[in-house]
Amino acid sequence: MIARNSQWITSALAASIAAVALITAPTASRAQEILLGGVGPLSQPGDVAGGQEMKWAMEQAVADLNAKGGVMGRKLRLNFYDTQNKPDVCAAIAKKMVQDDKVIAVVGEFHSGCGLAQIPTYNQAGTPVVFSETYNDKITGGDPADPNLPANPPTIFRIAPASTYYSNFVVDWIVDGVKAKKVAYVTDTTDYGTGAADAVKKALAGTGIELKQVTVELAQPDYASILSRLKTEFPNADVAYLDISETATGYIVTQNAIDVGLVNNKTICVGNPGFRDDKSYWRAVPNGVGCLFQLVGLTSAQYNEMAQSVDKRAQAALGHGARNYAFEAYDSVLLVADAIERAKSTDAKAIVAALETTSLLGTQGKYTFPYNSKNPVPAGKPSWLWHQYVDPPLQLLEFTKKGQTAEQAVTVWPPSRQTQPGKAYIPVQ
């Protein structure tokens, strides 16, 4: 009987230990995880398609890293938050991640205004951040008029092209490629748009090119009135640069510009990277033959092995290939993980120091941040170069036939990537 009793006690003890282990195991293993904060828009007025794809890409990156054993032998975990492209929400989420979640680092963000709203929190907390799709120069360049956005923010990094760099790219094409004399420029009233308008104006100053700029509100059903006015007040433009930050609005503006005759066989239209979604583009812009779009990123023919893998998975999961912002989001996670691994630490300062010495091949190319605390931005160079990936892939592609996919579109700029050498624009009927 005593033996039976002790057997019972032993079994009960074993069961209790197992139960405790089961209950506490997740907590115990969670304590070992490295928590990253991910940010992007999952609801309007944010670019929801962009945010969803960024989230997916970050999750892929985390899964890929964890499949290889994680970082420093620890699993990565991603807490993704919907920033909605509303500055008050963005700021609140930054605080939550820093104060409540205590994330090790933050990655992502699609909208510049949202990124700018988060930066004061990260600056104060010293949280390392890799912004992946925010273009406004102020993200890394600071704003002299805003004490909450100092220049050289110590923990902020960016891998998307800065507005000035992005605008200058198209300006280079305008000046050296098609040698335009008159440019009609349409952008929006967001932080991206106002930054881009300033950047384009500065870039074209001194070139002798006439510029007429107009800003519009996002998400209106029709822009024909304002575009018709632009056409009347500024006739015979060589280029209509329709630089709208939100994809759906960009489509509307482009088709309306074609409808009112602002874009015609003498005026070349340049749109936004959203044209890369060729199915949506042709549905919304059925007359959009001859329009150019900037591609931040690479065509599939230019992908490395890593990019091909992500792209293939995107086809299966999302129904289309990965966009540039997906690749950037993916790479932003890789960059943070690489920095933690090299620093052998999750200490914020150590991660920042490691990020500054990054030399990592991602899906979009080899990342470095040449301007940093050891090599400050020299006087005379723009302040946004601080903690900036200085060689993001940029191309201008042209839809030369109706219904063409983005992969079939022809590269017209930069000269080193032109599909038809010497052709900065291919006239279409």
Place this chain on the structure above:
Amino acid sequence: MAPGLIWLFLAGPVWSALGAVFLPRRYRTQRGDPQLAGLAGGLWGAAFGPFALAPLYASVPVLRRGLHVVLPAVLISGELLLLFAHANPGNVCVSDPLYVLNQVQTGLTVGLLYATMASGLTLIYSVQRIISFTHGQFVMFGGVLTFLLLRDSDLNPIFVMPVVAIATFVLGVVIAKVLLKPVQAGTIERPDEYAILMTFGVGIFLTYALVGMLGNPIAVRAARYTDRPLFGIDRAIFEFAGMRMRTDLLIAGAVGLVIFVALSWLLYRTWTGRSFRAVAMDRQAAAVVGIDSGAVFLWAFGIGTALAGLAGAALVPAFNFQVPEMAAQTAIRSYVIVVLGGLGSLRGALLGALFLGVVEALTAGCYPDPSKGATYQVASGLLVFLVVLLVRPQGFFGRADT
């Protein structure tokens, strides 16, 4: 002295306010009936200041709408246009009359579409005395349904409109029967608030149901009328007398006009329409003569929502629908038009819609800074709305008691 300053001293808002305040008092003491005096005093004061007010004050003539309201309104418009032209000689609206004509043409066409959107709301209000906060969502629903039906077919958008109308009619009847029954039955203490809250809730549900159905918020643009041409109309743009017009927009406007005419015929030439108007005038009296107000309630809501759906179906081949923003944008404009034209007045809704369309087009087209003009486009309509309500609270054709 600048013409603007001269106008402010000798006419303008100060004299308008003085006329609006003092002329009715004069009429009350001299004629006993100050009707129209406030409006006439305000308008003539703004037009010619003391030079017009003094004779009116002295002679206290019988006031006529045409001579004492419409005429000074036209004169004020002319004065403001001259002042604008003087202040902005380089503005395209001053230097290019054809451009102005083009903008007015665009405004009128878009206005017709707005009238179609608002007609359903007008019908619902006139019969049920409730403002439906699902209206914008039904317009969006009609547009999205049209987009989905056209996506996998080669039909011209006009052919799917009956399907959209029936679908939104059924949806409207179900909502009225299930959710708005207490309002119709009179079993609820505060029917107006109940109707607002209920339709508001349904509107939110419908919005996010559509967002969920489409996968994520997107811009929806159905195949255009000219992509699937009827009667050989396949040119997206046609030019006439120097004006450049979008064919799809014109076709959408024409469809809107047909819908509007059909609604007017229904209301004024059929027994069904008479029963709607009878219930709108006096529900109890209508019941006495045998009109089932419950059935009228359901039919009115159903037809009102069908009209909203049809408006969406007509619009989506011409405009992009941003889902879900389109709902709020169409709703705001519809409410403005319905109140501007006079609650319950179909004629007023049409006039209000055309007026709003032209004001928006001219604001975007003529405001000195083009960027601000685009931004102020919607606000301009609301500003005019406020001014009209201040001057004539019942709208263009509403009754003074509404």
